Amino acid sequence: MxxxxxxxxxxxxxxxxSFQSHYHWIISVYARKPxxxxxxxxxxxxxxxxxxxxxxAFHVDDDESPEPVEAHQIRVQVLDKDVLIADASEQFAIDWVASEVSxxxxxxxxxAI
Structure with missing residues (x-):
């Protein structure tokens, strides 16, 4: 593995x-299949x-990632109650053989403000 x-x-x-303590943060990692x-x-x-x-930081094992995978994506969302007030995402490929941190x-x- x-x-x-x-x-x-x-x-x-x-x-x-500025960020308030009642803001709900969600940080997710996805795999996108063909x-x-x-x-x-x-x-x-x-x-x-x-x-x-x-x-x-997230630690991921290759057995958690479905094969084949076109890309992975990290999404960050900040919500005030149910309203999305800020977000960011990045899509990327993973070189499982390389030992460097992604x-x-x-x-x-x-x-929305």
Whole structure:
């Protein structure tokens, strides 16, 4: 079994507001199969007033990722109750053979204020 670490750096530099403790963060990793079908691999969420910038890491085994996979995607969403107020995503390919950490820089974009 091969393992990979996804390291994400989240920036809020483009947001015209600061984070509140009642904001709900959702960070997800998806695998996209041929034909566009997505499968959720990992997810974490909670209510945080996170100071930006912020870094997170996921450890993934290749047996958690369905084969064949066209791409993987990291999504970050920030919600105020049920309203999406900011998000970011990045799609990427994974080299399971390489031992390097898969690093992703995500810049949150405002959605609803």
């Amino acid at each position: 091969r393992k990979k670490i996804f390291l994400g750096h989240i920036s809020a530099r483009d947001l015209p507001f 034909g566009g079908v997505e499968r959720l691999l990992l997810e974490t969420h909670g209510y945080y007033a996170i100071p930006a910038p912020w870094t997170f 690093v992703h820089n995500l810049v949150l974009v405002p959605r």
